[in-house]
Amino acid sequence: MTRPRTHTTASHRKTGRVNTAGLRPCNLPFRIFETEARTILSPVSGFLAEAGFTHSLTPARNCTFGCSYCYVPTMRVQGGLQPEDWRHWGEFTTFKTNAAELLQRALRPSQRIYCSPLTDPYQPAEAQTELMPQILRAVARNPPQVFVIQTRDPLILRDIALIKQAGARVSFSITTDREEIRRIFEPHCAPIEERWQAVAALRGGGIPVYVTLAPLVPCDPEALMRRALETTSEPIVADPFHVRAVKRSGATTREPALAICQRHGLLDWLDPAFQTATLLRMAHLAQAAGRPFGYGPAGFSLLTGIRPGTLR
Numbered sequence: 001m002t003r004p005r006t007h008t009t010a011s012h013r014k015t016g017r018v019n020t021a022g023l024r025p026c027n028l029p030f031r032i033f034e035t036e037a038r039t040i041l042s043p044v045s046g047f048l049a050e051a052g053f054t055h056s057l058t059p060a061r062n063c064t065f066g067c068s069y070c071y072v073p074t075m076r077v078q079g080g081l082q083p084e085d086w087r088h089w090g091e092f093t094t095f096k097t098n099a100a101e102l103l104q105r106a107l108r109p110s111q112r113i114y115c116s117p118l119t120d121p122y123q124p125a126e127a128q129t130e131l132m133p134q135i136l137r138a139v140a141r142n143p144p145q146v147f148v149i150q151t152r153d154p155l156i157l158r159d160i161a162l163i164k165q166a167g168a169r170v171s172f173s174i175t176t177d178r179e180e181i182r183r184i185f186e187p188h189c190a191p192i193e194e195r196w197q198a199v200a201a202l203r204g205g206g207i208p209v210y211v212t213l214a215p216l217v218p219c220d221p222e223a224l225m226r227r228a229l230e231t232t233s234e235p236i237v238a239d240p241f242h243v244r245a246v247k248r249s250g251a252t253t254r255e256p257a258l259a260i261c262q263r264h265g266l267l268d269w270l271d272p273a274f275q276t277a278t279l280l281r282m283a284h285l286a287q288a289a290g291r292p293f294g295y296g297p298a299g300f301s302l303l304t305g306i307r308p309g310t311l312r
C-alpha cells in the first residue's frame with residue numbers, strides 16, 4: 001500500500017534561478033510517499049547485464065531530481081514503474097520502507113548489484129528518509145561481490161563510513177563542465193563544483209569512486225576529461241544521450257532534453273557521428289594518461305571490475 005508522508009518538503013536544490021519551458025518551476029515542493037515492496041533485488045537484462053551486473057536495487061520509485069533527459073520515465077511499465085511515475089516524473093517519490101529488511105534476506109556473495117538504474121538513491125528526500133544507511137548496513141552484514149552506488153548528489157558524504165564498511169563503490173554522475181548548461185538540463189541537481197568536491201572527498205575517505213560522465217550534455221570534452229583524470233584514480237566512464245537513431249527501442253532520452261537541444265541550437269549532441277567523435281576525443285586523453293576509459297555497456301562494466309568477455 002502506498003501512503004503519503006505527513007508533510008511535504010522542498011528540495012534544497014530548487015533555487016528558482018532557472019525555469020526552463022518544458023520543465024516544472026524550480027521552486028515547487030515535491031511529495032514523498034512510502035510503500036512496502038514485495039521484492040527489492042531485480043535480476044537485470046540488457047544494458048546492465050551486458051555491463052556485468054546481475055541485479056539492480058531501487059530504493060524508491062520516481063526521482064525528484066527530474067532531469068530533463070532522464071531515460072527512466074520512457075521505460076513505461078518496465079522496472080515496476082506506475083503510470084503516475086512517468087506522467088509526473090520528478091514531482092514525487094515513493095520510498096520502499098522495507099528495502100533493507102528485504103535486502104538482508106536476498107543478498108548473496110555472487111551478486112553484482114547496481115543501485116540504482118531507476119532513481120538516484122541520494123535524491124533530496126533521502127536526507128529525511130535515511131533509507132540508504134539501513135541498506136548499507138545490510139550490505140555490510142552480507143556483502144555481495146560488487147555493490148555500486150550511482151548518484152549525483154553530495155548527500156552521499158553523510159554515509160561515507162557506512163559505504164566503507166559495506167565495501168561499496170561509488171559511481172558519481174557529472175554531465176558537463178559548464179554550469180550554465182547544467183542549470184538548463186538538470187536544474188534541481190547539485191552544482192558541478194560541489195559534485196567534484198564530493199568526488200574528491202569520497203576518494204579522500206578511501207572509497208573507490210568513479211566518475212560517470214553520462215549523459216554527456218554540451219561541454220568541453222577535454223576539460224571535463226582532464227578534471228576526471230585529476231580528481232579520480234579509477235577508470236572513467238562516459239555515455240552520450242541515447243538516441244533512436246542508434247537505440248531503436250527501450251529507454252531513451254526524455255522529450256524535454258530534446259526540446260532544449262532544439263531551442264538552444266545544441267542538436268549536434270544528439271547526432272551519433274558527433275557523439276562518437278566526442279567520445280573518441282575523450283578516449284584519446286584517457287589513453288595518453290594511461291587510464292581505462294569506456295562508454296556504453298563496456299564502459300559501465302568498468303564499474304564491476306570485470307572486463308567484458310570474462311564474466312561467469
Ligand code: SF4
Pocket residue numbers: 063064065066067069070071072117118119120152
Ligand atoms: S538523477 Fe538519474 S534517475 Fe533521477 S531524474 Fe536524474 S537521470 Fe533520472
